[in-house]
Amino acid sequence: MRISTVTMFEQSMTSMNRQQGDFMKVGQQIASGRRVVNPSDDPQAASRAVRVSQAQAVTQQYSDARVSARNALSQQESILNSVSDAIISAKTRIVQAANGTLSDADRDSVASELRGIYETVIGQANATDGNGRYLFGGYQDGSEPFVRTPGGVNYVGDNNSREQRIDASRQMPVADNGVTIFQSVHSGAGYMAEADPANAGSATFKGPQVLDVTDPGYGNAFTIDFTVVGATTTYSVNGGPAQPYGDGAPIQFGGLSMTVKGAPADGDSFTVDRAVNMNTDLFRTFEKALAVLENPAATDAEVAALKNTVNTVMREFDNSLDNVLTTRASVGARLNELDVLDSVAGNRQLNYEQTLSDLVDLDYVEAISEYVLRQVGLQAAQKSFVDIKGMSLFDHL
Structure with missing residues (x-):
């Protein structure tokens, strides 16, 4: 059988191109650090890698959501701490006002201090987050949830607690509504x-x-x-x-x-x-206390009204304080839950990274060995082409 010169050239070029393609592919893998550079390198591994990458992205989204939830809960916890301190201060003033030796002027002075605490609590109830949304208005967070009226302070938000999905199977309340905090008492x-x-x-x-x-x-x-x-x-x-x-x-x-x-x-x-x-309304409790302290207690009936109101108000403050502390404990529990979910998500991300590495990452020892082997193959193909190119009958005539 005779082999033409053209055929020899074509076969030699095909061999060199194949060897050079394999050589460059291994070089690209080494440069990128990935075994699967193109989906055609390993279709099954590439498909699984896409699914793992999507799971990683979803997990990261939930991690970002937990950061937002933690910020909101931390701010709420800080406000609840201030409110509980305000209630304790108010109770101290009420105990002071219950002293039978105080004059009407003394009680009026105590009432002035109590009104300052009252205004502070209203301000805390209408607190906003860093984005200008009111914390305790439920989903109606575009305006103040507590407004002053001639009859007292009214709540105009909704009765929902704003929630946020922080994991695939967990939707957490990140802001309690104002009724739960300021207008309720513990069921016990x-x-x-x-x-x-x-x-x-x-x-x-x-x-x-x-x-x-x-x-x-x-x-x-x-x-x-x-x-x-x-x-x-x-x-x-x-x-x-x-x-x-x-x-x-x-x-x-x-x-x-x-x-x-x-x-x-x-x-x-x-x-x-x-x-x-x-009465479960903390603001109404303040108003009752202020009303009796700012009025004179000259007659027996007025003195009795003062004492009875003080007794009732003290109980109401105690119940409101217990309610605020219970809510604050709930916020703390949710913050702890976020820490646990972060830890679980961190382990999950490590597993995803390991799985992704197993699927597409490169074994450098194996790759370098193959790189050297492909380099030798390419050089051999080039040397063979040079030798074959020199084989001609005209050289022997």
Whole structure:
């Protein structure tokens, strides 16, 4: 069989091109540090690498979301800390105002300090984040959630807590609404008592205290009404039978006990109910305290109203403080959860990186060995072409 010169040239060029292509491919792998430079290098590995890269991108998006959530929760935790400090300061002022030796001017001075605390709390309730959104308005975060009206401070936000997805299976509240923080009490709050604002006598109350939670009437609301006929004073609970009133003697009902001292007037009454059914508005508590402190307490009825309001307000402040602290503990728990999710996401990212490395990264020892081998093959092909090119019958004539 005869082989033409053209055929030899074509075969030699094809061999050199193939050897040079393999050589350059290995060089490209070494330069990029990747075994799979093009999808055609390993289609299955390239396909799996795309899926892993997508999972990495999603995980990074959730990590960015957790940064945003952590910032919002940290700001809320700081505000709740300030609010709890303000409530403690307000309680201190109320205790000071309850001192019977203070004059009306002294109580007015205490009221001025209390009003400053009140204004601080309103400012905290209308706090904004770094983007100008109000923290405690729920999803209505474009305007102040608490507005002043002639009747007091009203909440105009919604009752939703703003949430953010921080992981594939977790959507976390990152900002509690204002009702939850400033207008609620903990579900475990006990009983409270409050005097009727229309009371005209000098009766003051203490309590109530819980005696028996198994009492059939425990958990109900109660109204203690006083009737004065001549020199005889009686009381009834929820319209029940009249019972003789003893100054300072405990009144027991529904597993509770409450002490009333002084001389009630005919028609005076006290209401006793679960705290969740009474005033739960922190701003309303401030307003009640300010109203009684800024008014003179000259008559027996006014002194009794001062004492009764102080007793009620102290309980309300205690309940509001417990509620704020409970919310703050919830915020702390969510911050801890973010730390845990960050740790899990970090391990997940490491696994993705390892998987991606196994799929597309280059084994440099193997690659360099193949690089040298391809270089030798290319040089051999070039040398063979030179030798074959010199084979001609004309050289032997």
